[in-house]
Amino acid sequence: MRPSPPPLLPQMELGLTDTRPSRVTLSPGAVLLRGFALPESTELLDAILHLTALSPFRTMQTPGGGRMSVAMSNCGPLGWVTDRSGYRYTPTDPETLAAWPDMPPAWHALAARAAKAAGFDNFSPNACLINRYEPHTRMALHQDKDEGDFSQPIVSVSLGLPIAFLWGGLKRSTAPHSILLEHGDVLVWGGKARLHYHGVKPLADGIHPLTGRARFNLTFRFVAPRS
Protein backbone atom coordinates (compact mmCIF):
# COMPACT_ATOMS: atom_id res chain seq x y z
CA MET A 1 0.00 0.00 0.00
CA ARG A 2 1.33 3.40 -0.89
CA PRO A 3 1.02 5.77 2.08
CA SER A 4 -1.16 8.80 1.38
CA PRO A 5 0.84 12.01 0.94
CA PRO A 6 1.08 14.31 3.92
CA PRO A 7 -1.58 17.01 3.87
CA LEU A 8 -0.59 20.49 2.90
CA LEU A 9 -0.41 22.85 5.87
CA PRO A 10 -1.16 20.14 8.43
CA GLN A 11 -0.96 22.65 11.26
CA MET A 12 -3.93 24.50 9.78
CA GLU A 13 -5.97 21.32 9.49
CA LEU A 14 -5.34 20.77 13.19
CA GLY A 15 -6.13 24.35 14.05
CA LEU A 16 -2.58 24.79 15.33
CA THR A 17 -1.64 28.00 13.60
CA ASP A 18 0.39 29.39 16.51
CA THR A 19 3.99 28.56 15.76
CA ARG A 20 5.45 30.41 18.77
CA PRO A 21 7.62 28.28 21.05
CA SER A 22 5.77 26.70 23.97
CA ARG A 23 8.61 27.39 26.38
CA VAL A 24 10.48 30.69 26.59
CA THR A 25 13.32 31.68 28.93
CA LEU A 26 13.05 35.38 29.82
CA SER A 27 16.30 35.39 31.77
CA PRO A 28 18.19 32.70 33.70
CA GLY A 29 15.63 31.33 36.17
CA ALA A 30 12.52 32.77 34.50
CA VAL A 31 10.53 30.44 32.24
CA LEU A 32 7.23 31.01 30.43
CA LEU A 33 5.27 27.78 29.92
CA ARG A 34 2.76 28.69 27.23
CA GLY A 35 -0.63 26.98 27.63
CA PHE A 36 0.53 24.91 30.61
CA ALA A 37 -2.73 25.49 32.53
CA LEU A 38 -5.06 25.36 29.51
CA PRO A 39 -6.46 21.86 30.24
CA GLU A 40 -7.76 22.96 33.64
CA SER A 41 -8.56 26.60 32.86
CA THR A 42 -12.35 26.28 33.12
CA GLU A 43 -12.04 24.53 36.49
CA LEU A 44 -9.67 27.25 37.68
CA LEU A 45 -12.18 29.94 36.73
CA ASP A 46 -15.02 28.09 38.47
CA ALA A 47 -12.90 27.83 41.61
CA ILE A 48 -12.05 31.55 41.50
CA LEU A 49 -15.78 32.33 41.61
CA HIS A 50 -16.24 30.01 44.58
CA LEU A 51 -13.26 31.32 46.54
CA THR A 52 -14.08 34.97 45.93
CA ALA A 53 -17.63 34.41 47.13
CA LEU A 54 -15.98 33.69 50.52
CA SER A 55 -13.26 36.40 50.39
CA PRO A 56 -14.47 38.96 47.86
CA PHE A 57 -12.27 40.89 45.45
CA ARG A 58 -11.33 44.31 46.78
CA THR A 59 -8.94 47.09 45.76
CA MET A 60 -6.36 47.69 48.47
CA GLN A 61 -4.75 50.90 49.68
CA THR A 62 -1.03 51.53 49.22
CA PRO A 63 1.02 52.98 52.10
CA GLY A 64 1.25 56.36 50.43
CA GLY A 65 -2.53 56.68 50.43
CA GLY A 66 -3.15 55.57 46.84
CA ARG A 67 -5.26 52.61 45.80
CA MET A 68 -4.37 49.70 43.56
CA SER A 69 -6.41 49.45 40.36
CA VAL A 70 -6.26 45.66 40.35
CA ALA A 71 -8.82 43.93 42.60
CA MET A 72 -7.37 41.21 44.83
CA SER A 73 -8.22 38.29 47.05
CA ASN A 74 -6.20 35.36 48.44
CA CYS A 75 -6.43 31.72 49.32
CA GLY A 76 -4.20 29.45 51.37
CA PRO A 77 -2.67 29.81 54.85
CA LEU A 78 -1.35 33.32 54.13
CA GLY A 79 -2.53 36.16 51.91
CA TRP A 80 -0.77 39.29 50.66
CA VAL A 81 -2.36 42.58 51.72
CA THR A 82 -1.49 46.26 51.59
CA ASP A 83 -2.94 49.18 53.52
CA ARG A 84 -1.68 52.48 54.93
CA SER A 85 0.66 50.63 57.28
CA GLY A 86 2.45 48.66 54.57
CA TYR A 87 2.73 45.36 52.75
CA ARG A 88 2.49 42.06 54.59
CA TYR A 89 1.12 38.54 54.60
CA THR A 90 -1.77 37.80 56.95
CA PRO A 91 -3.51 34.56 57.97
CA THR A 92 -6.91 36.25 57.91
CA ASP A 93 -8.84 38.42 55.48
CA PRO A 94 -8.97 41.93 56.98
CA GLU A 95 -12.37 42.46 55.32
CA THR A 96 -14.16 39.32 56.55
CA LEU A 97 -11.93 38.80 59.63
CA ALA A 98 -11.99 35.07 58.77
CA ALA A 99 -9.16 32.87 57.57
CA TRP A 100 -8.47 33.11 53.85
CA PRO A 101 -10.25 30.29 51.98
CA ASP A 102 -8.35 27.03 51.68
CA MET A 103 -6.09 26.67 48.67
CA PRO A 104 -7.68 24.02 46.41
CA PRO A 105 -5.43 20.93 46.28
CA ALA A 106 -5.59 21.05 42.47
CA TRP A 107 -4.14 24.58 42.59
CA HIS A 108 -1.24 23.53 44.80
CA ALA A 109 -0.59 20.57 42.51
CA LEU A 110 -0.69 22.73 39.37
CA ALA A 111 1.77 25.22 40.86
CA ALA A 112 4.14 22.45 41.93
CA ARG A 113 3.95 20.78 38.49
CA ALA A 114 4.66 24.07 36.73
CA ALA A 115 7.59 24.84 39.02
CA LYS A 116 9.03 21.39 38.38
CA ALA A 117 8.61 21.82 34.61
CA ALA A 118 10.58 25.05 34.93
CA GLY A 119 13.36 23.36 36.90
CA PHE A 120 12.31 24.06 40.50
CA ASP A 121 11.64 20.87 42.45
CA ASN A 122 9.62 20.63 45.67
CA PHE A 123 7.74 23.92 45.35
CA SER A 124 5.13 24.03 48.11
CA PRO A 125 3.23 27.34 48.09
CA ASN A 126 1.42 28.48 51.21
CA ALA A 127 0.00 31.65 49.68
CA CYS A 128 -1.97 32.35 46.51
CA LEU A 129 -2.83 35.91 45.49
CA ILE A 130 -5.86 36.09 43.18
CA ASN A 131 -5.88 39.19 40.98
CA ARG A 132 -8.70 40.50 38.80
CA TYR A 133 -7.74 42.92 36.04
CA GLU A 134 -10.39 44.95 34.25
CA PRO A 135 -9.74 47.13 31.20
CA HIS A 136 -7.21 49.92 31.91
CA THR A 137 -6.00 48.43 35.22
CA ARG A 138 -2.25 47.95 35.54
CA MET A 139 0.53 46.98 37.93
CA ALA A 140 3.63 49.13 38.23
CA LEU A 141 7.08 47.57 38.17
CA HIS A 142 7.87 45.97 41.54
CA GLN A 143 9.70 43.13 43.29
CA ASP A 144 8.02 40.33 45.25
CA LYS A 145 10.08 40.70 48.43
CA ASP A 146 7.66 40.36 51.32
CA GLU A 147 7.97 36.57 51.57
CA GLY A 148 10.96 36.40 53.90
CA ASP A 149 12.38 33.38 52.05
CA PHE A 150 13.51 33.65 48.45
CA SER A 151 14.62 30.04 48.02
CA GLN A 152 11.36 29.05 46.34
CA PRO A 153 10.09 30.37 43.02
CA ILE A 154 7.04 32.41 42.10
CA VAL A 155 4.43 30.73 39.89
CA SER A 156 2.02 33.00 37.99
CA VAL A 157 -1.02 31.67 36.08
CA SER A 158 -2.77 33.85 33.48
CA LEU A 159 -6.47 33.42 32.63
CA GLY A 160 -8.77 35.39 30.35
CA LEU A 161 -7.76 38.47 28.38
CA PRO A 162 -4.11 38.74 27.29
CA ILE A 163 -1.82 41.32 28.84
CA ALA A 164 1.62 42.78 28.15
CA PHE A 165 3.89 41.58 30.96
CA LEU A 166 7.01 43.57 31.81
CA TRP A 167 10.14 41.69 32.81
CA GLY A 168 12.89 43.83 34.29
CA GLY A 169 16.10 43.14 36.14
CA LEU A 170 17.38 43.23 39.71
CA LYS A 171 17.45 47.02 39.65
CA ARG A 172 14.53 49.26 38.82
CA SER A 173 16.76 51.12 36.39
CA THR A 174 17.00 48.06 34.10
CA ALA A 175 14.69 48.61 31.12
CA PRO A 176 12.01 45.89 31.12
CA HIS A 177 11.19 43.63 28.19
CA SER A 178 7.52 43.19 27.22
CA ILE A 179 5.99 39.79 26.50
CA LEU A 180 2.36 38.88 25.92
CA LEU A 181 0.77 36.57 28.51
CA GLU A 182 -2.30 34.71 27.30
CA HIS A 183 -5.03 32.48 28.71
CA GLY A 184 -3.47 29.33 30.16
CA ASP A 185 0.10 30.60 30.24
CA VAL A 186 2.18 29.95 33.35
CA LEU A 187 5.25 32.01 34.20
CA VAL A 188 7.75 30.72 36.76
CA TRP A 189 10.68 32.67 38.18
CA GLY A 190 13.13 31.77 40.90
CA GLY A 191 16.80 31.38 41.70
CA LYS A 192 18.74 34.23 40.13
CA ALA A 193 15.47 35.68 38.79
CA ARG A 194 13.54 35.54 42.08
CA LEU A 195 13.88 39.26 42.88
CA HIS A 196 13.58 40.65 39.37
CA TYR A 197 11.32 43.64 38.89
CA HIS A 198 8.13 42.91 36.97
CA GLY A 199 4.75 44.44 36.22
CA VAL A 200 2.09 44.69 33.54
CA LYS A 201 0.95 47.36 31.10
CA PRO A 202 -2.66 48.58 31.34
CA LEU A 203 -5.07 45.83 30.30
CA ALA A 204 -6.34 46.38 26.77
CA ASP A 205 -10.11 46.13 26.48
CA GLY A 206 -11.51 43.02 24.84
CA ILE A 207 -13.85 40.08 25.26
CA HIS A 208 -12.58 36.65 26.25
CA PRO A 209 -14.99 33.75 25.69
CA LEU A 210 -14.46 32.42 29.24
CA THR A 211 -13.98 35.61 31.29
CA GLY A 212 -15.57 38.45 29.32
CA ARG A 213 -13.85 41.81 29.87
CA ALA A 214 -11.41 40.54 32.50
CA ARG A 215 -8.09 38.88 33.15
CA PHE A 216 -7.43 36.78 36.25
CA ASN A 217 -4.00 35.99 37.60
CA LEU A 218 -3.04 33.47 40.27
CA THR A 219 0.32 34.07 41.95
CA PHE A 220 1.67 31.24 44.10
CA ARG A 221 4.36 31.88 46.70
CA PHE A 222 6.08 30.29 49.64
CA VAL A 223 6.08 32.70 52.58
CA ALA A 224 8.40 32.02 55.51
CA PRO A 225 6.51 31.60 58.79
CA ARG A 226 6.86 34.74 60.93
CA SER A 227 8.71 34.45 64.23
Place this chain on the structure above:
DNA sequence: AAGTATCT
Protein backbone atom coordinates in the same frame (compact mmCIF):
# COMPACT_ATOMS: atom_id res chain seq x y z
C1' DA B 1 5.72 50.78 48.81
C1' DA B 2 2.62 46.80 43.97
C1' DG B 3 0.85 54.67 43.38
C1' DT B 4 1.63 59.10 42.27
C1' DA B 5 3.69 63.45 41.76
C1' DT B 6 7.43 66.03 40.63
C1' DC B 7 12.07 66.39 39.09
C1' DT B 8 15.54 66.21 35.05
Place this chain on the structure above:
DNA sequence: TAAT
Protein backbone atom coordinates in the same frame (compact mmCIF):
# COMPACT_ATOMS: atom_id res chain seq x y z
C1' DT C 1 15.07 59.79 38.20
C1' DA C 2 14.64 59.35 43.42
C1' DA C 3 12.21 57.42 47.69
C1' DT C 4 9.28 54.92 51.22
